[in-house]
Amino acid sequence: MPYTPPPELASLSLSDIAEMVEAQKLPPVDQWEPKETGDSEMRIAVDGTWFHQGSPINRPAMVRAFSTLLRQEKDGSYALVTPYQKLHIQIEDAPFVAVEVESDGEGVDRKLAFRLNTDHLVIADDLHKLSFPKIAAADNDAAADEQARPYLHVRGGLEAVLARPVYYELAEYALADDLDPFGLWSNRAFFPIDIPE
Numbered sequence: 388m389p390y391t392p393p394p395e396l397a398s399l400s401l402s403d404i405a406e407m408v409e410a411q412k413l414p415p416v417d418q419w420e421p422k423e424t425g426d427s428e429m430r431i432a433v434d435g436t437w438f439h440q441g442s443p444i445n446r447p448a449m450v451r452a453f454s455t456l457l458r459q460e461k462d463g464s465y466a467l468v469t470p471y472q473k474l475h476i477q478i479e480d481a482p483f484v485a486v487e488v489e490s491d492g493e494g495v496d497r498k499l500a501f502r503l504n505t506d507h508l509v510i511a512d513d514l515h516k517l518s519f520p521k522i523a524a525a526d527n528d529a530a531a532d533e534q535a536r537p538y539l540h541v542r543g544g545l546e547a548v549l550a551r552p553v554y555y556e557l558a559e560y561a562l563a564d565d566l567d568p569f570g571l572w573s574n575r576a577f578f579p580i581d582i583p584e
Contacts, residue, residue: 409507412463416458417543427474431454435484435548436505438512447506454505457482481506483507483547485539494564499557501539503547509539511573514574516540517557519570519580 409476430438437453444450456467457476464465465482467474487502499511509515519537537554538546549557561580570579 406458413542417458419468419470419473421469421471421473421570423472425474427476429467430472430477431479431482433480451505451507454482454507457545480536481546481548482536483541483545485509485547485553488549488553490556490560493560494566495572495575497560497564497572499560499571501547501549501553503541505543509541509547511539511578513574513576513578514540516576517571517573517578519578552576 402526427441428442437450444453453467456469458466458468460466465476465478465564467476469491482505485501486504487511489500491498491500499517501509501511503509517537517539537549537557557571558580561569564571566572568579569581570577572578
């Protein structure tokens with residue numbers, strides 16, 4: 388049966404999104420300890436593009452399937468894991484990119500749902516935290532953007548970097564909420580945003 392991506396987040400209610408998040412069945416890679424190890428010859432670039440032996444993997448369904456087998460090891464490295472095999476994979480920044488966000492409510496009642504580049508859905512909360520590294524004042528906008536790489540925890544130490552348009556949307560929500568300290572709520576969890584003075 389061919390893979391069909393879920394509809395755009397904007398067309399879904401928050402309860403629809405929550406149901407889809409619950410329905411995501413992921414293999415228990417954290418419980419598998421295969422004896423056979425090796426190198427997958429795969430790499431995930433900074434922009435989230437997957438490569439195998441230097442060539443991009445252009446089939447979204449294949450990338451999605453591989454992404455469910457990702458695990459971060461105790462030493463901080465990454466691997467694709469099955470019950471029988473563990474293969475090292477190189478990740479240049481984060482294994483996922485949050486490419487879309489949908490907001491419901493405002494202030495303390497806000498809920499934020501994210502679509503990843505693998506079409507997985509994540510709702511920011513106490514288990515799926517947003518982190519906004521402190522940004523030092525930079526001499527130019529490009530340098531500031533390089534430093535401003537916020538992340539969303541996905542699972543088991545795996546994170547998604549927020550795509551720039553998603554980050555800008557979150558900044559607009561935070562400005563509209565005008566909270567002190569500056570930041571955002573999602574699903575009853577607060578995420579502070581440090582801004583340069």
